[in-house]
Amino acid sequence: MSLAETMITVAPTGAETAKADAPALPVTLSELVETARACEAAGAAMIHVHIRDDAAQPTLDLGRLTETVAAVRDGSGLLVQLSTGGSVHDPFEDRLAVLEAAPDSCSLTCGTVNFGDDVFLNPWPFMVELYRRTQEAGIVPEFELFDLGQVHALNRLLDEYGPPSGGHVHCDFVMGVPGGMPASLEALLTGVRALPAGASWSATGVGRGTLPVALGALAAGGHLRVGMEDTLTYAKGEPVRDNAQLVARAAELARLAQRPPMSPAAARSMLGVKDRRGEGAA
Numbered sequence: 669m670s671l672a673e674t675m676i677t678v679a680p681t682g683a684e685t686a687k688a689d690a691p692a693l694p695v696t697l698s699e700l701v702e703t704a705r706a707c708e709a710a711g712a713a714m715i716h717v718h719i720r721d722d723a724a725q726p727t728l729d730l731g732r733l734t735e736t737v738a739a740v741r742d743g744s745g746l747l748v749q750l751s752t753g754g755s756v757h758d759p760f761e762d763r764l765a766v767l768e769a770a771p772d773s774c775s776l777t778c779g780t781v782n783f784g785d786d787v788f789l790n791p792w793p794f795m796v797e798l799y800r801r802t803q804e805a806g807i808v809p810e811f812e813l814f815d816l817g818q819v820h821a822l823n824r825l826l827d828e829y830g831p832p833s834g835g836h837v838h839c840d841f842v843m844g845v846p847g848g849m850p851a852s853l854e855a856l857l858t859g860v861r862a863l864p865a866g867a868s869w870s871a872t873g874v875g876r877g878t879l880p881v882a883l884g885a886l887a888a889g890g891h892l893r894v895g896m897e898d899t900l901t902y903a904k905g906e907p908v909r910d911n912a913q914l915v916a917r918a919a920e921l922a923r924l925a926q927r928p929p930m931s932p933a934a935a936r937s938m939l940g941v942k943d944r945r946g947e948g949a950a
């Protein structure tokens with residue numbers, strides 16, 4: 669792995685967009701596996717997964733999650749990161765149980781944040797419980813940062829409970845959510861300066877923040893997250909065609925910045941993710 673490379677994570681689905689509003693949104697298992705394959709070919713190394721039920725509604729059904737992890741691993745080389753954020757309506761117990769699907773990585777949001785008209789709840793005791801379970805299960809957390817105060821909560825979590833599984837701290841700034849930090853360079857650089865020493869980070873700008881945040885992250889030495897969870901418009905008046913289109917653009921920006929896309933194998937080594945291929949869920 670070269671430090672000059674860019675890890676691209678694709679977040680293809682999310683929990684907020686209806687399939688009827690974005691027909692290219694992958695909501696079935698086969699759509700998700702096909703998306704993983706196409707995004708890997710376009711330059712992604714990791715996939716941040718939310719799943720849907722048969723009615724295309726967000727679900728944290730453990731059987732489906734377990735099947736999804738296996739199918740994405742079979743169908744692509746991408747590192748599989750499951751969302752523990754789910755939708756704003758998911759109960760804490762279901763969000764904790766996500767780890768039982770044995771993904772390579774999981775998201776761990778470092779505090780409660782307003783989320784449009786809703787509230788994305790991540791109180792301190794929940795963060796601690798989720799973190800301790802990742803340590804016990806050997807799953808590498810990605811610390812999601814929606815606001816600058818959450819960077820300080822991350823430092824507190826590490827100070828009080830020690831390093832994550834794999835020993836390496838990796839974070840993702842999610843910028844421009846209504847209620848969180850803005851998708852500005854000032855906020856990004858303030859957040860980066862407050863990270864623990866040695867941490868790696870990616871950034872994603874929601875909606876029209878996508879390109880400024882991606883360009884800023886590349887310039888500041890960060891990695892990229894893109895996908896239809898965060899962005900449905902490719903350019904003014906032009907809907908996103910599919911997730912691979914967003915990954916291809918991120919890969920092109922990374923190459924222009926002389927920081928080409930990182931392979932899944934290099935990302936695995938950077939993050940300290942153990943190889944679970946061939947292992948069933950716990």
Ligand code: KMH
Pocket residue numbers: 682683684751752753754755756775776777783788812
């Ligand atoms: N859907 C949001 C409420 C995560 O995946 O961990 C939370 C979210 C963050 O997407």
Ligand code: ZN
Pocket residue numbers: 679682716718751753754775897
């Ligand atoms: Zn998510």
